Amino acid sequence: MLITVETSGIAPSLISGASSFSGARLAVLASGRGSDFQSILDHIRLGVLQSVEAALLISNTPDAYAMERARKAGVAVEYIEGVVGKKYPDKESRIRARQAFDAEALRILKQYGATVIALAGFNQIVTPVIIDEYRMRIMNIHPAYDVKRYGGVGMVGDHVHEAVLANHEQYSGCTVHYVEAAVDLGPAILRQLVPVKPGDTVRSLADRILVWEHRSYSKAIQIHVDGQFERRRDLSEQ
Structure with a gap:
């Protein structure tokens, strides 16, 4: 079962993507401590990374410290129960679970008006459900x-x-x-x-x-x- 918990506290106008910001709206997917995510936030704040707004953090781990980093920075946070570490009867079932996760993530990405995605220590394989929608706009390190x-x-x-x-x-x-x-x-x-x-x-x-x-x-x-x-x-x- 996929569970989405909204913890953003962001105004509805921003959640709908109706921000006055004209640059790239960045969504970050992270599973752990979020040090790469923090460096991105710092570079945006310092003006090193320009024309980019951190719009959203999505995590598949309920206690990921990356979510706390996002909250401290005033970035919207969404949690979706992940598939890593779970047992499935066969490969097809695991693939379907990943696809279901990505379908929910895609809904949230669109809700927040994300235009580019960065995977930052995200421990789950992303499926074509998201890749096809964000082709050449989703990156990983x-x-x-x-x-x-x-x-x-x-x-x-x-x-x-x-x-x-x-x-x-x-x-x-x-x-x-x-x-x-x-x-x-x-x-x-x-x-x-x-x-x-x-x-x-x-x-x-x-x-x-x-x-x-x-x-x-x-x-x-x-x-x-x-x-x-x-x-x-x-x-x-x-």
Whole structure:
């Protein structure tokens, strides 16, 4: 059963999308502590990220600290019961549960007038229910530079860094990309190399990459909002 709990306290005029703001209305989907989300909020507040309004946070985890960050910043918060960690009789049932989640999320996204979506530590696979509606307007950040080797289903969080260290890579990094059905393999907006240092542990490497995640996500959102990605793609096709 999907449960949506509205905790925003935002005026109805804003919930309907009737804001006077003319820039991009950003919705963030997060499942955990929300450090990437916080960096986006900070960059908006400082004017580093321009023509972007944080309109909404959606979480699939009832105790996600990202929701508290949103409330403190005056950003609308919505919770939808997620599918991660639940048992289903078969793969098809799990897919249907994800689709049902995304249908409810899509309804909320439209309700708030979201024009662009950022997945920030969101631990659930997004289905075409949302992807098709927000194609080339929904993005994700992945903690690896080489997403073909260190991306895809199961390559999340510390698993990525463990694999990088096990293969004795000299570099890792992060990639901000548009979301498509193939997990982590949508068009890359921005990629950042981060060196792997002698003696690195999973934690030390993860912390170093996280610093660059915080810088890279806002930069990638700005690239999208300014239309730089589309112009770059048009030039490459000429």
